[in-house]
Amino acid sequence: MIYTPLKLQPCYKEYLWGGTRLKTEYNKVDAPDATAESWELADHRDGASVVAEGQYKGCTLSQLSEQNKMAFWGTDCKRETFPVMVKLIDAQKKLSIQVHPSDITARAAFGEQGKAEMWYIVDCEPHAGIYYGFSRRITSDEFLRRAQDGSICEVLNWVPVSKGDVFYIMPGTIHAIGAGIVIAEIQQNSNTTFRVYDYQRKGADGKTRPLHLERAAEVINFDPVIPEECRINSGAEFEDFSIREMFSCSYFRAYRVDVHRRIELKCDGCSFQHILCVEGSGQILHEDKQYPILRGQSYFMPAALGEYQIIGDCRILLSRV
Structure with missing residues (x-):
């Protein structure tokens, strides 16, 4: 397939x-x-x-x-x-x-x-x-x-x-x-x-x-809570992109990906990836084909997809298990 x-x-x-x-x-x-x-x-x-x-x-x-x-x-x-x-x-x-x-x-x-x-x-x-x-x-x-x-x-x-x-x-x-x-x-x-x-x-x-x-x-938990914003991982910062882990738990992992020009990603068979664009726009590149993605749009990336790229100027939320 x-x-x-x-x-x-x-x-x-x-x-x-x-x-x-x-x-x-x-x-x-x-x-x-x-x-x-x-x-x-x-x-x-x-x-x-x-x-x-x-x-x-x-x-x-x-x-x-x-x-x-x-x-x-x-x-x-x-x-x-x-x-x-x-x-x-x-x-x-x-x-x-x-x-x-x-x-x-x-x-x-x-x-x-x-x-x-x-x-x-x-x-x-x-x-x-x-x-x-x-x-x-x-x-x-x-x-x-x-x-x-x-x-x-x-x-x-x-x-x-x-x-x-x-x-x-x-x-x-x-x-x-x-x-x-x-x-x-x-x-x-x-x-x-x-x-x-x-x-x-x-x-x-x-x-x-x-x-x-x-x-x-x-x-309900009746104990007081000290509300804190999650500390976003410093992650990897490069000229063309940055990727930071926002949160990880036993149910899911979530990352913030800021694409300035291009980033290479991979689905390695362990988990699907979900790509949600929250700012800007870009293109997903896979096997020489382009898939446009605008703010508010999302894609399901099958676990067996392999390597793909995102190009453009956009902020992506990536989630997986």
Whole structure:
């Protein structure tokens, strides 16, 4: 079989806090007018990205694995389900206060999955920020009271953010994305979220969105958190490019690649690579063929792809297992 870079068509999600920036600024021309999330790399029952063109057009990641799992996903992908999800998020309004379970605290029998995630701040308005963990230890009773009376934010850390910041959100950490932020989220392949507080907002049906306080209280970490931006590895800096590891954990690895002219990369059979352009534009070169990539677009690079290059002037987020 011949393996090539595979451009992906994302799955779009419309939520009441979404905006228009993904459509107008990140080349999502087919997205709904108000789009909250673009699932760039996803193979989940709640949504899947598909190959946009070529011989595998319309195929999901699961369907690619049916052709040859090791060649497409890589030998390090041991699970039956695809391990990683990558999203672009446009938070025009603030998101709900929420928490995710770990693999240990999730109820697998009910379809729950652990969700660890990393945030890269693609862009943000002045004074934008995130809620990140408790500022002091609280009890379960205080948590439930504050979630019900709307005072929960009083005991959370408010963290101002800047473009290029990176944060890792551990399972069990209470958190929320503030308004005016575009985020690239790299995470476990999970959509398990327990909503704690939603500012009394009403959905399209005119009803307030449901909360999940009982389950949240069972998985949440009530200890205080000292919020810190992830320290990006100094990496390799050359005239034509730089590459830095943003974060590494047992679920995924993520790198920031700044291409000034050209970089040579390789898929060595161990893992797929996912390429998401967050700034500028460029070309992916493989076997003498060029594949254009613009801001907001992404490609799935099969594990068996071998060597390829990226040329241009762009910032790429590269993720793999």
